[in-house]
Amino acid sequence: MPSDLRQQVRLALEHPHLSAALTRFSEDYRLSRARAYEGVHFEALRARIADRKARAAERLNQLAERFSQAASARGAQVVRLHTPSEVRNYILGVARRHGARLVVKSKSMATEEVCLNATLEQAGIEVKETDLGEWIVQLARQRPSHMVLPAIHLTRDDVAELFSREVGEQLQAEIPQLVRVARQQLREKFLRAGIGITGANIAVAETGSLVLFSNEGNARLVATLPPVHIALVGVEKLVERFEDIEPILAALPRSATAQQITSYVSILTGPAEAAEGGAKEMHIILYDHRRIEMSEDPLFCQALQCIRCASCLNVCPVYRLVGGHVFGRVYTGAIGTVLTACIEGWHASRALEQLCIQCGACREVCPANIDLPELILEVRRRAADVAPLPVASRAALSIVSSRRAFHALLRAASLAQKPFAEGPFLRHLPLWLTEAGKNRRLPALADKPLRDRFPQLPQPRPGRRVAFFAGCLIDFVYPEIGEAVVRLLNRAGIEVVFPEKQTCCGAPAHFSGTPEAAADNARDNVEAFSGAGCEAVISACPTCTAALRTESPRALRQQGWHELAGCAEHLAAKTADFSAFIRQLVEKGALRLPAGASLPPLTYHDSCHLKRTLHAWQPPRQLLRGAGYELREMQESDVCCGMGGSYSLKMPEVSSAMLARKLRMIAATQAEGVALDCPGCLMQIRGGCAAADAPVRVHHTAEWLASLLEATD
């Protein structure tokens, strides 16, 4: 854990406006984005974008050639350049040839990537960013903290101060006045500039067209007023056909700024008439810088599908706390992590990749259908190959990957903690849980794990039979959840078995980027469950369910253990999450839950893996309502609680801030209890409530339901 990252995170969290401004933004964004997509079939649209962009990414060289021919035929000067220094030199050459003293720019991430402004300034050429946000950031001598809203981290007071210094007069912090000042200051620059530099949102190979999106109108002015136009275009902006513009045109404004369309969309095919008459001089730089390399990578080629809408930042629960100066370099947030790794190298993305909590919110909204959490995990895995995990983490994982050692350790810990336990909470947990107890009280390990209690649970006569997969938290910390699940299944006449040799689901190893350890876990579990002879494997932890269903078979295949992988796939097909399985029993009449009377009103927290991996947000709600509970929905019920497995230990400050917000949302509902379906979230939220002395009871859905059985037993 680089301590400077923790330090940066702390500074960002202590900043007086940053988190509050970004959080308000992300709350509004979720709603306005949803409105912008009303009546649009988002899944179909993003499948179309992903398809077009993926096909383009497969043959970037070919499309770049075709683009060059088409745009050259229309009179543009097209050049393909590979490195930042080539780009800087080329642009400097054009500027010198024209004796340009002033360059105006519209927003372009690619020019940020090559550090163009510094180069031009060193050569004595004045550079003006003309996008309002970019200009603000330029005056502040900072870099953009967001790919669409570059100055989102600054307030109107900050802007007033910067503008006052620039114009040499004290300006009030009134936004319309500040915008007027920008208009006046930059208008004169537009009219005087010798060169205009833009990026491009799309480049069409068959026609040689560039598409520019803008709301302010600055891109139009940059491309129109100066006699020379240089467009710097990353090759990943290429699509094959003119009609491929359509899906991007439909998605980019909706995802980026929640608009149906931006104020201006300009499609440039070769030079148009210059403002002084005659044809303009137009240079198009098709820029590679590692993108061709990326396109050849079976996983990272996906990142070339990105259309730079920044929605992955807008919905990220970590970005909204720390901002893009901590969570990003040139490119920010989730896609920024992946692009940084690919373009700058694994060392550069190390700090970014660790900030990702793997909640999956970005994957849900990505209009290019990029599996961002998976790509970030891959960044983590490859970084681990280059720079291995710290010794303590590796030691912990090697223990978890050996069932015997792990279980022996947990049992020992259960005894060792005795002097420190106070009620159901621990002051000082042994193991690697020790540093995480500041704003959250950590649970004690159970006296007796579920595996030892199981033999005492009487089972109905053999008929239907399922196996229970406990997972570490239910087995060793919350065995009562397991008992509740068993009671509910028994009530439906189903016998439950507990294969003794089951072990960790492999998720901790998977999420920390050590696939070999995950495969060891998967092998042990396949061996434990294969002989159990049951119709289904039930888990009451969505992370475990997801691991057994998807990651275990994959981890085994990656190790080349194909026979075991086949068994794991067979097992995966039978694995179900608790709430979905129970709801089926209720629907079929196999289980009747007695309707409770005078039950406490509850609020429901959606766990990341249940909502976004298993897509099961309805079954628990239906079960709880069916049993007579009143559900009071909290705001953003599906935003991560900050647990994220070991994330809460690696990034305790971020985790605590996420938890604090969750607790506020819970309190606002005035519910008396919280229902949730993940023992990890339970540990986080129950611990948070206890530390805050909140009078709210937090239980797994299985417990809320099973308590009704007790009332009638």
Added chain:
Amino acid sequence: MVGKFRQAAEAAGAEVVECRSPDAALAAIARLLKEEGVGQNGQTAVWPEGPLRSRFHPELLAQLLPGLVLEVTRDSAAEARAGITEFDCGAASTGTLLQDASAAAQRLASTLPPVHIALLRAGSLAADVHAAMRRFDPARVPFLALVTGPSRTADIERVLTIGVHGPRRLIIVIYSTEASHAL
């Protein structure tokens, strides 16, 4: 279609004026320019070539629209209070205007003045931008411009502010060319 276009354009912050004939459109332009003070205190408006402009004799235009400048240059556009440009077609679902803006005058007149009066034939409306875009051949149109609402920014504290670099006021005058064509 006009109703749908109007609704979408207004939602995007544009004003929409419907006219039954080219003559009525000219009268509407005269009213709008007067409202903006064009023709008084040296205030001007620019209007580059277009099908509606060419229907009227320049002398008539000069008489009806005091302050009008027909020669559009960087300077005349930068000084003008209002720019009048004629669009090739509109997209109803988003209230978008589309134009072959390859002639620099069209871009100067629609971007530099603080007020933009956009003229659109009612009969030119397409259902959406995709259908409208298909009417242009990129090989023949070096600069295809799509305009939806006035210039806007939300770069300071995400507060929507109109008229940052381009026009702060976009007025779309939709006119019918046939007397029988009901709007």
